[in-house]
Amino acid sequence: MRRAGERVVVIGGGVAGLVAALKLAARGLEVELVERQSHPGGKMRALPAGDARIDAGPTVFTMRQVFDDLAQDLGERLEDIVRLRPADRLARHAWDGDGGDPAKRLDLFADVERSAEAIGAFSGPAEAKRYKTFTQEARKIYETLDRPFLRAPKATPVGLMQHAGPKDLWGIKPFDRLWDALGRHFHDPRLRQLFGRYATYCGSSPFQAPATLMLVAHVEQSGVWLIDGGMHGFAQALADLARRHGVTLHYGRTVEEIELQGSAVSGVRLDDGTRIQADAAVCNADVSALADGKLGRRAARAAQKTPPAMRSLSAMTWTFLGNAGGFPLLHHNVLFCRDYRQEFADIFERRRLPDSGTVYICAQDRGDDGTLSDAARERGSERLFMLVNAPPTGDVNRFDEPEIASCEERHLALLSRCGLDLEFDRATRTVTTPADFARLFPGTGGALYGRATHGWRATFQRPPIRTRVAGLYLAGGSAHPGPGVPMAAMSGRLAAACLMADWGLPDRATDAQGEPAGKAGSASGWASTGRSRRAVTSGGTSTR
Template identity: 60%
Template sequence: MAESHVVIVGAGVGGLAAAIDLAAQGLRVTVLEAADQPGGKMRRVPAGAAQMDGGPTVFTMRWVFDELLDRAGVGDLGDLVTLRPLQVLARHAWDGPKAATERFDLFADPARTEAAIGALSGRAEVERFRDFRAEAERIYLTLRDTFIRNSQTSMPGLVRRGGVGKMSRIQPFATLWEALGKHFHDPRLQQLFGRYATYVGASPFQSPATLMLVAHVELDGVWSVNGGMHALARALADLAERLGVTLELGQPVSTIETKGGRASAVKLEDGRRIAADAVLFNGDVNALALGKLGGEVSRAVPVVPPAVRSLSAVTWCLNARTDGFPLTRHTVFFGKDYPGEFRDIFKRRRLPAEPTVYICAQDRLDDADPDAPAPDGPERLLCLVNAPADGDILSPALDPSEIQACQDRTFALLQRCGLRVELDPSSTTITTPRDFARLFPGTGGALYGRASHGWQASFTRPGARTRIPGLYLAGGSVHPGPGVPMAALSGRQAATSILKDLTSASRSRRVAMPGGTSTG
């Protein structure tokens, strides 16, 4: 097996995690990335002269990366990047009569959060929050080893591993919004914790109550990465190269070839052909299904129809002066009509009339004085609103005039909440669903693969193996789902499958039969 060559298409976090695992086991690994930087969606985006994170901004589940590096024998994550645990997980504000003054901080310290809930909603809601936290933890602990870390994704298998009693407690058939309505009486808290569905590109009104586990994940620790999330991608890429991985940036792959029904090579757009004993595709699975990597591998996975795509987004990467509302590292501004936001996106297929606005203030400390003034000078802000993933459809809902109207609504909401942002087009990069569709082929702009709607959604994501022997999958569109740590886990599961299959094949090739004949 030591002479085996694995080619990985895509240097997202799943591909990098797989490369590290495989190289640490002595395999020859080549990673090919179309972009000029590693990280996939963990990308750097210009905002005028500044550079900033234009993708994921929240780092959780550190243990995933500590285990990856420990397995590779290179220490832990703190040896690669500088991490800072956040004390304020997020600040929240609501549009309405009290928009300029009403705000709520969610803390890493549960006691501080309870005090904040008591001030916002009363003592009874504090008790309900405690029950909610306990249930979120139960769901997470039930699914961590039976589903999240397990490559087998069927419901019968999950029940066998966890037991019928435990599985019934995770509320797979209730929606997240229904479950939150039982826990909280204050609609603002329902809205706040319902937003966790958007972490996987879903609507809280259609996603399963199991997504309450995201609350436990965040309360278990959120970190900022010095240099931004892209610094994490760069550090993983550097580590892979130190372990012997060949990383080629700016090298798009045009075709994954097969021979005898098995993945055998990749062909690059520059005409080169690289033979492989296994190919790992670290991109959206729909790119394979739609034939964007060649007709030979289009049957590897089923097509994801546009109707079941996850959320896309409109983002503004700004280097701008701000004033008024005291931002923290992560701040969320809620519109007046939360159900209407998701009806607009998933039913009407248009940009929301009442958007929720997320801002990552990348130059702010999380525990700054709530009344502290803005930085003296421009600061880097990622502003994001949810959008339909119709970037590959000729829909007037995403025309430039509609993007401009969405921008007007977005910054008007911020203004009503007391935040003034000096927009300067020369220091702003806007990314729309059409841009995301171009950046990530096959997605239509969807940022999380298939939407996690309904109890079966999590079981429809493909696992590491495909219908084509020798072709494997990693990334946010496969099991165990979207998000930086989940994508890394998918890469590790793919590496495990590759190692197992190559070992099995290697042993088969070396079996000695009577008479001295070697057979495969």
């Protein structure tokens, strides 16, 4: 049994690493966090554009209760750490060729009844009724998989059977594909396309992902929270909180090697030769970087590399200051291509930029009602982030300037066919390609979510939180099967809980196995028995 006060090093300052560091520091351990970039956040990054900064990673705050519970564990209140505003409208959707016709746009709301009403006006009352049935099934899937899938250090078929039972598991159709299941729910192909996009939240194709990803609907329909200062601002707030709670933060430093004494972690060696002695390490790097030996040859046996064919989506992204006309943007907007199947065939089969891909736009100076901020009015332009899905081949295909320019031109033309005209200042424009993501996140090839969730077995192929190296734990998007920032945060909390359980320091919000306590199916997934506050879960669109 270890004693509180011994040292843990956290490798990587993404949200999972920050959450793990906070949990361990709250339990009295000495924690040092090493981040290779000059700032915290990992994929929750921001890029300069003139005098402004634009979020260039995840753009939505979801499942607020995960972070409410974290703050409470630290004796803090989330409202004192960051300012949040609940969004009434989740996103605005349009389709290629609708010509900007308002009747051919669809807004989804945090309220199921309002979404059903909007779907009824868009596709007819029968589709509205089918939508309600869909949301009920999504809730059932979430409740069935909450504990054994989302909150387990390692999801296994046996664990699913023990927690859910064969009847419930069979009822959620685990062997069906998402696209096929949506075809049974919706007759309007546009709705099938809209809800098929849930697969991309974890970097996957709706034509290969399991139907269980409908659980995202249960999270998403509960709402979206907008953060003053953006998502990178939230990462910085977590880092500041970590510092106040005693975590030592090292920025601009790279871990060259996880050192072992015998078969157990003994510390890390940094790029300048500095050694940090530690009794355990939480690795918030992509598992492929670890398996590739980028953190030392001996520690490489702790993980298996994701085969290139199994990688999740990458992206082409553009950040810029500009002006939007013709189409009333909300904070979150999705403009769909005509041929969804071809988009994913281009990416996952042909390994090329899509001829015509779906475009996500975050208008960061707009609220959920489309109102432009005072700062944007004074500036005379708004901050815009545009994303198109791309193949995770950044380590072998850099895409030359003509390819990038052609991709941009094709997708601006798609926006125009939807009624949206963008004007932007090229001096403020930054393009990020799969090759750039491969450089930012070593070992990934540009994949943004670890292994793609393709087929029912994919869930069980994710690495466990506890590794084969004693004292080495994994955290981050590549170590957790769920999508988005909250699930990455859950993996960080799981890593801390597993470490503390192994050291005989159980977390009051977890059980003896290092799994979070609480009722299966609770909206937060983290509610301890001592709390009476009702959970508020949110979800939404993000650059997963």
